[in-house]
Amino acid sequence: MMTALLRKSLAALASLCYPQNNCCHLCSQPLRTLGEQWLCEPCQKALDEAALDPGEQPFFLHELIPCSYAGFAHEGAAKELAQALKYNGDRFCALPLAQGMATVFALDCAGSLRKSDFFLPIPLHPSRERMRGFNQAETLCQSLSYHTGLPVIPTALRRVRATRPQVGLDSAQRRNNLHGAFEVADIQAVYGKRIALVDDVCTTGSTAVACAQVLKAFGAKEVCLLTACKA
Ligand SMILES: [Zn+2]
Known part of the structure; x- marks a missing residue:
C-alpha cells in the first residue's frame, strides 16, 4: 500500500520535473500512443x-554557399518549435526539427550535404550562450549527428564579437553588424574540408555567409548550409 503510494508520488514528482517525458512539446496534451x-x-x-518540398532543395543563397537546405518553412508548427527551442529553452523541441533535417540529408543523394565531412553549428557569442544555457544550433547538430552518423565539430569556429540581433536590420546593416564576428578556432579541422553549417532559422542567410567567408579564407573546400527552418 505504502509502496504504491510512494510510486504514485514519485511519478507525479517526475512529471512535474520532466513534463517533456509525457506531454506534447507544442500543445502540452498528454502523449498517448x-x-x-x-x-x-x-x-x-x-x-x-510545414516540411519543404524536396524539389525546392538545395536552394541558392550566395556564391560562398551555393547549396542550402532546410527541413521546414518558417511557419506554423515548425516556427513554434524553433521559437520554443530558442526562447523557452525547451531543448526537446530540437528533436522533431532535427528529424525533418535528417530526412533532407537522406534525400540529398548526390548533393553537397551528403558529401560533407562534418556538421558545424553556427556559434553564439559565449556571453549569449551562457545566458541561454546552450546553443540551439549545437543541440540540432547533436540530434542530426545521431540520425546521419556525420560528426559534429562545434569548436572549429568561434564568435569573437557580440553582435546585436539581426532582426529589423536591412541586408547592408546585417553585413556590417557581423563584420569580424567569427574566427576559425581550429584550422586543421577546417582546411580542405567540406563543411555543413547548421542553424535554426535561415532568414537572409547573412550570418551563414559571414561564417562561410571566414571558413573559405582558412581553406575550407566547400560550405553548405542546413537549417531547421527557412523564412
Ligand atoms: Zn500537440
Whole structure:
C-alpha cells in the first residue's frame, strides 16, 4: 500500500520535473500512443505539413554557399518549435526539427550535404550562450549527428564579437553588424574540408555567409548550409 503510494508520488514528482517525458512539446496534451515521442499526432501532422518540398532543395543563397537546405518553412508548427527551442529553452523541441533535417540529408543523394565531412553549428557569442544555457544550433547538430552518423565539430569556429540581433536590420546593416564576428578556432579541422553549417532559422542567410567567408579564407573546400527552418 505504502509502496504504491510512494510510486504514485514519485511519478507525479517526475512529471512535474520532466513534463517533456509525457506531454506534447507544442500543445502540452498528454502523449498517448506508442508512436508519439515528442509531439502528439495532430502536432506532428501539422509539423509534417510545414516540411519543404524536396524539389525546392538545395536552394541558392550566395556564391560562398551555393547549396542550402532546410527541413521546414518558417511557419506554423515548425516556427513554434524553433521559437520554443530558442526562447523557452525547451531543448526537446530540437528533436522533431532535427528529424525533418535528417530526412533532407537522406534525400540529398548526390548533393553537397551528403558529401560533407562534418556538421558545424553556427556559434553564439559565449556571453549569449551562457545566458541561454546552450546553443540551439549545437543541440540540432547533436540530434542530426545521431540520425546521419556525420560528426559534429562545434569548436572549429568561434564568435569573437557580440553582435546585436539581426532582426529589423536591412541586408547592408546585417553585413556590417557581423563584420569580424567569427574566427576559425581550429584550422586543421577546417582546411580542405567540406563543411555543413547548421542553424535554426535561415532568414537572409547573412550570418551563414559571414561564417562561410571566414571558413573559405582558412581553406575550407566547400560550405553548405542546413537549417531547421527557412523564412
Ligand atoms: Zn500537440
